[in-house]
Amino acid sequence: MREPTHTYTSAKVVLELLQRRISHPRIKEVIDEVEALQSLGPNHILMVTGPTGVGKTTLAHSLLTRILKSHADAMQQDAGLIPVLLIEARATSEAEFNWKLFYADILEQLEVTPGMPAGVEYGVDPHTNRVYRPSGRSKNTAAGLRKKVERALQHRGVKVLMIDEGGHFTNVSEVRMKRQTDALKSLSNCAGCQIILFGSYDILSISRLSAQLARRIKEIHFARYRSDSIDDTLVFERVLQRIEHDAQGFFGGLLLENAKLLHANTLGCVGTLMDVVRGFASRAQHADAVTQDLLERCLLTEGQHIAILEEIRQGELRFESEFVKSGKARKVA
Template identity: 30%
Template sequence: MMERLFPEELLNSTPAEKSNYFKMLTVSHPAFEEAYNDLLDRIYRGTENSIILVYGPTGAGKSTLIKKVKEKIIKDNLSVLDKDKGLIPYLAVESVPPDSGSFDWKDFYYRALIEANEQLIDYKILLENKNMDKKVKDENRSALRRSLENVLIYRKPKAFIIDEAQHITMTISGRNLRNQVNILKSLGNITKVPIILTGTYDLLAYRDLNGQTIRRGTDIELRRYQANNQSDIESFINVLLAFQKHLPLELEPNLIDYWDYFYSRTIGCVGILKDWLYLTLQSSLRANPLTKTLELTDFKRYELSSERCMKLLTEASYGESKLKVSDAADLELYQKLGLVQIEQENEVTVDENVKKRNKSNKKGRPVGQRKPKRDQVGNTMADAQ
């Protein structure tokens, strides 16, 4: 068996210190590492006005992913930030769902300026283009929008991160949704700062709305581990074992012998698993500071019900299904591009279509095959002329 992975001195710590250690713990795993490396690569090496979508099921660990990316950006830019105190490594804000109707952009701009520690937000003014000498007190969102643009331009964050961004897609009409997309697209164009939208699979509605967002947008999925994939199951068990080794208790609990139970109550989402283990540890230590280990019955007290897990699974499966590209979709693309012809409503593959075109040649010969004839040999230069 592996050694325990937490600092040994924690065994003599207070229940609060033990709980906080586990709360702050991050366990690396393949799905997380893939998304983490991909996101950093898009931030540093993507186009300046790109829009990056980071999505996945509830509880997959998106918040932890963004937290680690923020830490990495700060670490990578410490020397630059030390030289210019006016710069910020990133700007991050959480979008709030609208009380009614469409997304409230004025409130969004206001919250973003607060996160940037902008001064005198309530007194922002807008210079009118027609009369640059006239300063007008602007109470609508235009002044706040302009201020946010200036923050992104002059304070040069590496990324503008919008968490729970699926709330931006909440609108009462398709036309308004296209307008939401255009607002973000314009913000990226003007500021040249990559915009990262994190949220659930509802963000796919934003991605597929028009050609501009498809061209400029890039996708990163922080996925759950699926039971029909042996590699995924092995990864999930390894994550569970790592958490087991990090639980700061005198006796190591036995979790991996019941991995299927833990999988069923988390639907393969590491974020849900971590929260569940933390809640069980914290509550058990609070009830009994001398707790030496945890039993399966302790975890059952705080498990998600089967009904709630079914709802989570339904939502996750629906989002995952929207990412799958079917053979029919591939065929439809080829058809609309004119690469495949449909005859009498029969589906024809690309290879079959090529064969049919070859057979339809005038003399029944495949394309590129010459008519049989005797070739001349020994031509002189004069004959060739």
Template identity: 30%
Template sequence: MTKPQCSNHVRRLSIEERLYYGRLSRDQAVTLSPEEKRRYFYSLQVKHKKLLRLEKEITRYISGNTDTTILTLIGPPGAGKSSFIENVLANRLKGTEIGQIPFITVPTPAHGSNKIPWSEMYRKILLAGGEPLVNNKRVTEVTTDKVRVRSNSMGSLSALRDAVTSMLIHRKTMILALDEVLHMLRFGNHPALMDTFKSLADETSCQILLIGSYDLFDLATTYGQVARREEIFYLGRYGSNFDEKGKPDKEANEMDVGEYRTIIGKLQDKWPLEDVPQFSALASDLMDMTLGIVGLLKEFMTQCLVLQIENGGKWNNDFVRRAMKKPYVLKKIRKEVENGEKNMRDEGFFDDTAPSFAGAIHSIRRAA
């Protein structure tokens, strides 16, 4: 295995680094330098029930045999949405031909202006697709007898849009994932956003995957023009189950504690130090302390690792308190998550059945 070069920031992990660290056993990880141990643990990806369920559900809609053009992935901050698209969808959708790029992911730009930054968005898409001379794109007009290029259109919004459409077609792109769509929602022009996404999908036969937090639910559900060809997916948290009466489902939440303990155990088994703290014994408390969000759990354990490394590899129980996010931060995240889940629950998103169809289903069964 070729050892990758470490950069200055733990969060900047290349694909090569993730692959390298992913192949290491715990015994090998113990021999790494302190900086590499941090990067190794940060790179770990844990498959769990909610993630596997999401993978199964979303796979049905990216097979190519569907009319669904807009996919929306919603989840609380730290749930692992970005990690899912980078490490699951990107690995599933790989090109088999030269020049083919089935999966392109782009972070949504934020510039602080009062207009939707379409030009910057199109440039990011073109760069992610490996397009050359992005700022030299021109508008072309095709008629029955000739092709005309507008001389004053170089780098214009129309030229960039045409270039994106052409690239997605020729690259045979199946999924264009736009991460952190919240940056575009703040402008409030939701119909314009959805019109553009729908048009781009229709022109290219490419599915648009929108990724973000709970604000994205309103965008996805209030625009009727694309409702028929849209599907919403939710990567949720553990310990937030409710029964039919809207009260916490004690049995389901206790089962979630068991799954959380399994997740903790998988991370604990990869601990790159000789002295391994027994986090799994605190599964119930940790699920509450991290709001049942796997990403927050991973961040907490990473901070514990950093503190233990700085302490010469020796564990101290005080690290738990020091690694936890401040109460005001957790309070803010909890409020956002609970309000978002309530909104989705009130809109019937979590309902397993459609009560209005119960009579029809009963009649079908009786007729059969």
């Protein structure tokens, strides 16, 4: 039985380090594909989808940073320019998707700060320099907020509207889902901005609702690192090496020793891996030691593993034709 490994770096420091988003090759691959398709313009919705825990939120933030850097000069010249927004499609206790909340979240991000030019045309108070929300019933409807959002996006020069947790648009009937997706497509057209929707495999049903949506939605697969691929296995191990390095010896090489176990248990999803590692570090902090037993307690349970694997099987089948065309048809593992 492995002896407890006493740590060289405090668990508190390691837990802080583990809150940082970790970049890896799959993120770069997806960003390259997104950038290649952005030239399609506002008439298309880019839909980035992958397994639960693959790292879609990390990808969204990486893309956000990249777009902001590409517009840095223009933003210096125009203090009111906001080239990209990242919004979460928030879930509520309501049966329907809350469009008023969604529009309000967008308007909140488009509020200006002192010194920035006010866009009076779309409801910015010239005295306070903040987005003006009238109290009248007619302008606080979803339709009224929608019009305000369109104008705000136009005047702020928003080129890309990224929406995380896109699955919250799909928790309705197909009729309502189509209506909601049409509303997003219309917002993209009217505001002149590209929409990028992030979500798990459940959002794939959106592009099959009609021929028009099938043509206008471009699916981008954010794939996991598969255990039946030598290249994927090597990359996953390099991710573990990076975590071990950043943790400055805290894990004592235990993560790399358990590379196969971690790869199989987390199904090659880096986001899930980071959840397991953070839980491990937290338990190690409490126990003041790093042990095999503590690591194994942090793994996905059999029930969790089965549920995630089933979602992956169904989702990856949608992209199976791509594997076949490239001569890389594989068994899901």
